[in-house]
Amino acid sequence: MTRYSAFAVAREAFRNHQGWTRAWASPEPKRRYDAIIIGAGGHGLATAYYLGKNHGIRNVAILEKGWLGGGNTGRNTTIIRSNYLQDPSAAIYEKARSLYEELSQDLNYNVMFSPRGVMMLAQTEHEIRGYKRTAHANALQGVDTEFIGPERVKKLCPIIEIRGPRYPVLGALWQPRGGTARHDAVAWGYARKCSEMGMDVIQKCEVTGIRTEGGKVVGVTTSRGDIDCDKLGIVVAGHSGHVADMAGFRLPIESVALQALVSEPIKPCMDVVVMANTVHGYMSQSDKGEMVIGGGADGYNNYTQRGSFHHIEETVRALVETFPMISRLKMLRMWGGIVDMTGDRSPIISKTPVEGVFINCGWGTGGFKAIPGSGWATAEMIAKGEPGPLAEAFGLERFREGRFIDESVAAGVAH
Amino acid sequence: MLILTCPYCGVACDETELAPGGEAHLKRFGPGSTDEEFEGYLFQRENPRGVHFERWRHAYGCGKWFHAARDTVTMEVFGTYSAQVTEPPEEIRAKISAKHPGWSWREFS
Ligand SMILES: Cc1cc2nc3c(=O)[nH]c(=O)nc-3n(C[C@H](O)[C@H](O)[C@H](O)COP(=O)(O)OP(=O)(O)OC[C@H]3O[C@@H](n4cnc5c(N)ncnc54)[C@H](O)[C@@H]3O)c2cc1C
Ligand SMILES: [Zn+2]
Numbered sequence: 357m358t359r360y361s362a363f364a365v366a367r368e369a370f371r372n373h374q375g376w377t378r379a380w381a382s383p384e385p386k387r388r389y390d391a392i393i394i395g396a397g398g399h400g401l402a403t404a405y406y407l408g409k410n411h412g413i414r415n416v417a418i419l420e421k422g423w424l425g426g427g428n429t430g431r432n433t434t435i436i437r438s439n440y441l442q443d444p445s446a447a448i449y450e451k452a453r454s455l456y457e458e459l460s461q462d463l464n465y466n467v468m469f470s471p472r473g474v475m476m477l478a479q480t481e482h483e484i485r486g487y488k489r490t491a492h493a494n495a496l497q498g499v500d501t502e503f504i505g506p507e508r509v510k511k512l513c514p515i516i517e518i519r520g521p522r523y524p525v526l527g528a529l530w531q532p533r534g535g536t537a538r539h540d541a542v543a544w545g546y547a548r549k550c551s552e553m554g555m556d557v558i559q560k561c562e563v564t565g566i567r568t569e570g571g572k573v574v575g576v577t578t579s580r581g582d583i584d585c586d587k588l589g590i591v592v593a594g595h596s597g598h599v600a601d602m603a604g605f606r607l608p609i610e611s612v613a614l615q616a617l618v619s620e621p622i623k624p625c626m627d628v629v630v631m632a633n634t635v636h637g638y639m640s641q642s643d644k645g646e647m648v649i650g651g652g653a654d655g656y657n658n659y660t661q662r663g664s665f666h667h668i669e670e671t672v673r674a675l676v677e678t679f680p681m682i683s684r685l686k687m688l689r690m691w692g693g694i695v696d697m698t699g700d701r702s703p704i705i706s707k708t709p710v711e712g713v714f715i716n717c718g719w720g721t722g723g724f725k726a727i728p729g730s731g732w733a734t735a736e737m738i739a740k741g742e743p744g745p746l747a748e749a750f751g752l753e754r755f756r757e758g759r760f761i762d763e764s765v766a767a768g769v770a771h
Numbered sequence: 772m773l774i775l776t777c778p779y780c781g782v783a784c785d786e787t788e789l790a791p792g793g794e795a796h797l798k799r800f801g802p803g804s805t806d807e808e809f810e811g812y813l814f815q816r817e818n819p820r821g822v823h824f825e826r827w828r829h830a831y832g833c834g835k836w837f838h839a840a841r842d843t844v845t846m847e848v849f850g851t852y853s854a855q856v857t858e859p860p861e862e863i864r865a866k867i868s869a870k871h872p873g874w875s876w877r878e879f880s
Contacts (some may be wrong), residue, residue, distance in 0.1 A: 519789075597818035597819070610818050611818055656825060657794075664772050666786070678830045756806050
């Protein structure tokens with residue numbers, strides 16, 4: 357496998373780029389693996405990567421029914437931040453954010469992490485109080501955030517209309533170390549490293565059944581035959597309920613469509629990420645110049661991966677008030693992903709009623725930012741059989757015991 | 772866009788006229804129930820890929836709650852029915868069976 361470097365780019369330039377090798381292999385599934393991960397999204401791939409890197413478990417297959425990163429990982433608006441309210445959330449999201457800082461070096465793959473700063477607008481009195489509270493909580497958690505006034509908002513993002521008619525900008529929660537990264541590159545970078553460690557990333561391989569003996573997992577049934585394993589990680593986001601059903605347990609999860617859209621590319625006009633949670637809209641500018649816009653989620657279960665026009669209308673209508681200059685932009689594409697929502701809007705990293713089966717899900721509308729930290733914590737749980745300090749608060753039993761990690765209050769939408 | 776017909780006023784409403792109310796036919800548990808029962812009632816959901824039963828409210832119309840039977844993958848609507856029942860009426864079940872022989876859901880009521 358070619359190592360990527362400035363030298364390699366120069367060398368290839370002199371030989372018509374004939375020397376690049378494939379970034380990952382496409383092997384046939386083996387009969388048996390020590391561990392199988394279902395789902396080659398960011399979380400599944402990162403889990404496999406840290407299983408190999410941190411715990412030396414490398415006889416691993418990652419099974420994907422579609423293509424690498426073709427689920428929510430390749431459909432999200434890539435906002436990375438860690439300014440959550442509750443301690444367990446701040447710990448895992450901050451771990452992820454700090455891993456993102458060095459991820460390109462670690463993976464030898466440019467994930468284009470851009471810590472350009474994330475601003476969450478306060479547009480009601482209630483939000484001002486909420487975000488001030490979060491800023492205080494973050495100070496105690498060691499997460500670098502600050503509540504800033506409207507003048508500072510205008511200075512950081514001149515295209516904002518702070519005196520908007522319905523929702524004037526009253527301030528913002530500002531995390532200067534937040535930002536964006538290239539979503540596909542995160543999936544591809546992890547896949548390349550997994551493949552390099554000898555793991556099998558197997559695409560177009562749908563898991564259709566989970567085989568158990570005496571309450572313990574022994575393998576999976578797939579569209580490409582039966583494969584045995586000692587340990588199984590289910591990391592399938594919106595499809596979690598359906599896959600858990602194969603193992604015979606139910607989840608506190610509902611799957612709904614979340615949508616996003618991008619505009620035609622324009623000249624650079626905005627170098628921060630802005631989230632406006634009261635009106636359910638958020639926006640950033642991609643390196644290509646497109647305005648990347650995300651909106652609200654559907655209110656009812658579905659698996660259609662497309663979404664509906666009225667959400668787009670709602671989002672854009674609201675954003676035009678705050679960013680009047682986008683009113684004449686043409687939109688290029690819209691798409692949807694199926695997100696896995698839990699009751700407290702926090703993820704699940706947990707053992708399950710079936711021995712040897714572990715689950716990572718419930719990241720809902722906001723799990724891209726968590727990929728490295730979540731993979732780190734899930735790998736530790738799968739390797740040791742018990743959740744470690746980052747994961748332990750996120751167990752399934754919290755719903756029965758009433759120990760919620762309530763982030764729905766902290767952020768109306770949680771991207 | 773999802774269109775459901777309100778069983779009370781007969782209006783074919785698009786989803787902007789309706790408020791979604793989540794999974795239908797949940798059995799309530801309260802004081803005296805076990806932790807598992809209460810957890811199940813509050814949080815565990817069927818979340819099926821396929822046939823599903825839901826509660827909806829005709830929010831910008833008559834304001835009443837009703838039930839809908841729907842396919843979450845194809846978005847096909849099998850029908851809507853009164854909120855005053857604990858399981859879907861026979862005609863709706865028959866319609867679903869015609870499309871999906873052998874379909875199942877969790878126990879009703
Ligand atoms: C429109 C949109 C905007 C978003 N914006 C943000 C944002 O700005 N910031 C942020 O942090 N998060 C955001 N998110 C959320 C984020 O995308 C997800 O939380 C995250 O990508 C989930 O990653 P994952 O690896 O768990 O799931 P996925 O990437 O969905 O991967 C799961 C994989 O499992 C596969 N799979 C499913 N069933 C099977 C089976 N039976 N057999 C084999 N494989 C199977 C799927 O094909 C899929 O590839 C957004 C999501 C959407 C949809
Ligand atoms: Zn009505």
